[in-house]
Amino acid sequence: MKALLAVAMLVLQVNPASTGAASGESVRFLFAWRGVPVGTVSLALEAGRFTYTSRHLHMRGGHAGERIREVTLDVDAAGRVVGADAVPQALWLWRGPPPEGCVKGREELSAQEGPHCVTARTPTSAEGTMLGARFRASYDARGRLRALEVGESRFTVAAPGERLRSPPELFADGVPVEGGATGALKLVPGGQGRPPAPVPERLPDMTEWTPDAARALSRRVHAAFTDKGPTAADWRAGGEGEAGGCLAHALRFGALARSSGQRVGLVHGLLVVDGGPARPHAWVRVALRGGGVLDLDPTSLEAVRADTHLALALVSPEGPGLEAGERWLSLLRGEWRVVRATRRE
Incomplete structure (x- = not known):
C-alpha cells in the first residue's frame, strides 16, 4: 500500500501544468x-494572477437572474497555486x-482538490478524468482550448471580441419576434449569419407509438410537478411531486418513456406567449405508428403550434x-433572428 502511494505521489508531481497561456491573455467560454446555455466562464492570466469568473443563470421564484462568482489565485511560473501543490483546473486545460x-x-x-489525469492525447485533443469525472477537450492548431465536455456539461470558446448575449439575459428578456402579430415562427440570418440547417423530423432511434399513449404520458408528467417553475428539478433526474420547469418535464417524459421501452426526442426551442418575446423552452417529440410525429408540451399541456413554438434542435x-x-x-451570437412568416412565404 505504501509503495502504491509513493508511486501515485510521484506521478502527481512529474506532470506540470499546461502553462502556455501568456501573461495578459484572457478567454471566454459558453x-x-x-x-x-446556462452561463459563461472567463479566464484571465495577468502577472502571475489567474482569475476564474463564472456568470450563470440563477432562478429564484420562477424569475431568471444572474449570479456572478469570481476567484483569483496567485500562481507560479509552473502554473501551480502559490503556497500549494495544486494546479487550477481551468489553467491546466x-x-x-x-x-x-x-x-x-x-x-x-x-476549492476541491484531487487527481486530474490525461489518459489519452493527440495534437488537438486530450481525454481523461478530473476528480473522477470523465472529460474530453479539443484544441485549435495553436493549442488553445476550443471545447470541453465534462459529463453532461460543455464549454465552447467564444471568439475574441465577439458580442455574446449572456444566457441569463436570454432567459429573462428573450429574443425579439419581428413581423406581424400572427404567422408561423421561423429563423432567418442576422447580420453575417447563415441560414440555420433544418431541424430533422426524427432521430434514428425514436420508436413508434400511438397518440393516445403519448398524450396520457404527457398528462402524467404534468401532474407529477406541483408547480411549473424552474428549480433544481431541471438539473437532475427524479423529483416526483415537486416544482420543475420545462426541461424537468421534458426529461421526465423521456425517462418514463424509456422505462416502458419507448424512445423519444427532446426539442430545444423557443416559446412565444401572448405576443411577447421568444424565450427558451423544451418539449418532446414522439414518432407515430404509420408515419409522422407528434410534439407534446408536458409543462403546459397546450398544443405545440407553429405560431407559438419554434424548434431549434432535436x-x-x-x-x-x-x-x-x-x-x-x-x-446568442446574433447570427439568427426570429420572425413571423407572412402568408406569401
Missing part, C-alpha cells in the same frame, strides 16, 4: 448543460493538450445535447 499523466488539480469555485433526452448547444450559441 457553458451549456444538456445543450441548454487552457493551453495544451496537457501531457499524459496526472496532476493535483483544484476546482476553482469549490436531441436525445439522455445525451449532452451538443448540437443544441451549438445552435443556442449561434442565437
